[in-house]
Amino acid sequence: MRGNTSDTEPDIERVPWDHVELTVGEVAARSGVAVSALHFYERRGLISSRRTSGNQRRYRRDVLRRVSFIRVSQRVGIPLARISEALATLPADRAPNVRDWERLSRAWRTDLDARIEQLQRLRDDLTDCIGCGCLSLSRCVLANPKDALGQDGPGPRRLLVDEPD
Amino acid sequence: MRGNTSDTEPDIERVPWDHVELTVGEVAARSGVAVSALHFYERRGLISSRRTSGNQRRYRRDVLRRVSFIRVSQRVGIPLARISEALATLPADRAPNVRDWERLSRAWRTDLDARIEQLQRLRDDLTDCIGCGCLSLSRCVLANPKDALGQDGPGPRRLLVDEPD
DNA sequence: CCTTGACCTCAACCGAGATTGAGGTTACAG
DNA sequence: CTGTAACCTCAATCTCGGTTGAGGTCAAGG
Numbered sequence: 001m002r003g004n005t006s007d008t009e010p011d012i013e014r015v016p017w018d019h020v021e022l023t024v025g026e027v028a029a030r031s032g033v034a035v036s037a038l039h040f041y042e043r044r045g046l047i048s049s050r051r052t053s054g055n056q057r058r059y060r061r062d063v064l065r066r067v068s069f070i071r072v073s074q075r076v077g078i079p080l081a082r083i084s085e086a087l088a089t090l091p092a093d094r095a096p097n098v099r100d101w102e103r104l105s106r107a108w109r110t111d112l113d114a115r116i117e118q119l120q121r122l123r124d125d126l127t128d129c130i131g132c133g134c135l136s137l138s139r140c141v142l143a144n145p146k147d148a149l150g151q152d153g154p155g156p157r158r159l160l161v162d163e164p165d
Numbered sequence: 166m167r168g169n170t171s172d173t174e175p176d177i178e179r180v181p182w183d184h185v186e187l188t189v190g191e192v193a194a195r196s197g198v199a200v201s202a203l204h205f206y207e208r209r210g211l212i213s214s215r216r217t218s219g220n221q222r223r224y225r226r227d228v229l230r231r232v233s234f235i236r237v238s239q240r241v242g243i244p245l246a247r248i249s250e251a252l253a254t255l256p257a258d259r260a261p262n263v264r265d266w267e268r269l270s271r272a273w274r275t276d277l278d279a280r281i282e283q284l285q286r287l288r289d290d291l292t293d294c295i296g297c298g299c300l301s302l303s304r305c306v307l308a309n310p311k312d313a314l315g316q317d318g319p320g321p322r323r324l325l326v327d328e329p330d
Numbered sequence: 331c332c333t334t335g336a337c338c339t340c341a342a343c344c345g346a347g348a349t350t351g352a353g354g355t356t357a358c359a360g
Numbered sequence: 361c362t363g364t365a366a367c368c369t370c371a372a373t374c375t376c377g378g379t380t381g382a383g384g385t386c387a388a389g390g
Contacts, residue, residue, distance in 0.1 A: 025366060035367090036349055044347095054356045056367055072294075075287055080347070105294055112291065116284050122240055123277050129237075129270055190336060200337085201379055209377095219386050221337055245377070 021050070021058040031067040046070055046084050062095045069104060076108045077115055186215070186223040196232040211235055211249050227260045234269060241273045242280055
């Protein structure tokens with residue numbers, strides 16, 4: 001267990017809340033993310049920690065917002081690599097402030113809007129398709145979206161002339 | 166190459182279109198799916214084939230609709246395992262008809278609606294969050310969705326009392 | 331008959347996003 | 361001082377949805 005020793009307790013009034021460090025287990029408990037995932041994020045450079053003399057991780061409190069941002073971003077559908085890039089734009093010299101987080105959050109709006117629109121189009125097509133009951137490769141918008149017809153990548157792609165199927 | 170020999174050509178008028186079989190390469194070309202993926206789907210039981218005397222795959226034409234259904238389902242975000250279950254409900258004795266496909270497509274509507282709604286809620290929350298700039302674990306709807314608070318799976322989950330962060 | 335492209339199997343590998351386990355250390359409460 | 365929970369590293373393993381490659385067969389055109 002880890003707690004304040006009664007002997008060496010620092011003058012708590014003089015230590016700003018921001019400077020109270022967290023163990024990996026505390027971050028896990030408070031963020032709902034497994035310790036193994038935190039280690040993983042750290043290896044990937046998404047979060048970082050100070051090490052104690054005994055090689056244990058100690059996190060600044062703002063790691064909670066970082067982890068929070070990571071999870072929210074994942075829900076938006078952003079891969080870790082892109083989340084990592086976004087986090088890399090945060091100032092290195094100071095703890096990120098509200099405006100920093102706002103900027104990053106705003107950046108995902110575009111992605112999210114695009115994904116929602118895409119799914120809505122898919123839903124409309126699916127609705128039509130339920131009506132036509134087709135899924136025909138030569139006729140159905142759903143079965144045969146434009147992007148399946150060429151110009152994107154190697155390999156044979158619908159080279160043959162359409163015939164009834 | 167594979168084509169009709171002029172000698173043994175069957176009376177084409179007497180062979181319903183449905184009975185014309187396809188090679189794996191033809192299915193790949195017509196569906197836009199790689200041969201390796203078709204093999205993969207077959208191993209997973211999503212599609213099936215007859216084998217020629219020389220052990221080559223021959224597909225019934227309705228495999229095209231199956232593959233089509235698989236790709237559409239994937240776009241909806243359904244994992245292969247569930248697609249497989251859905252396909253397993255198709256009649257084994259006859260080729261699926263329009264109504265069969267309609268039933269399956271309709272089933273995904275619910276999923277799609279749910280996913281869209283979820284993303285829209287996320288977008289709304291993100292908008293709020295941009296306004297509040299928070300991502301605070303103790304206050305932000307985004308950072309702290311209900312489902313992070315317990316009852317779903319093992320492991321410690323936000324066991325500590327909330328403190329300012 | 332020969333060449334060539336399409337086909338076959340099986341195993342290994344990829345990348346994303348982690349989790350699990352072995353083997354060992356640290357830190358704190360009693 | 362000791363017990364033990366929490367921590368450490370590193371490698372292996374997992375799921376998902378495939379791709380790649382080696383080594384070999386099949387089938388059709390010339």
